[in-house]
Amino acid sequence: MKLDENFYSQSDTLNIAKQLIGCVWTTRLGGKTTQVKIVETEAYLGITDKASHSANGRLTARTAVMYKSGGLAYVYLIYGIHCLFNIVTNAKDIPHAILIRAGEPTTGIETMAKRRGTNPQNRGLTKGPGNVAKAMGIELSHSGISLCGNQVWIEKGDSIPAAEIIATKRIGVDYAGEDALLPYRFILKNNIYVSGSSKQNEAAIKT
DNA sequence: CAGCTGATGGGCT
């Protein structure tokens, strides 16, 4: 069953980010269906979060979608090369979002490999936020699209025991000062599709 | 294995 507006517009974004681990993300684009099980997410808590694009209430054409009510996609281009896929959460005017950082491929693996320009056996097929988004066919034009429609949506998957979900600091946000240390990244324990070095991820599990 | 770096373009100051 598709997750709906009620789910995405909950006020506890960290909890949503946690609940998304293990969920199934589907895209049906250009006649191709692709699916991954979500294994890594990162929460961005809006105005008070220095790492967020909406820090200090920053509102531009790009970030405007974050200010809408939960249940939309926020897609943006990073480093001029990669599109990153985010989920807008919380109520209107509370610009929270969750970045999908990695998934485990389940359906349409050939299609994903073709989009990535690699082979289906590649372990990195859907590892890392730029890579999953590309494998899933996400483009800048998808920013603002509803996650309750028939092109891009997420469904509840097998339930994951709480002990299997690990919180760590976020990746690539050193510019955010002390907020760079907040434990807002969630990973599925011991899953090989989680981004970053397995060594660092294991170190995070121990603490 | 770790560590560095060039690629590449929209968004914002």
Add this chain to the structure above:
DNA sequence: GCCCATCAGCTGG
């Protein structure tokens, strides 16, 4: 004109 919520490919151990 500078800054990126990154990645692949290369270097030197």
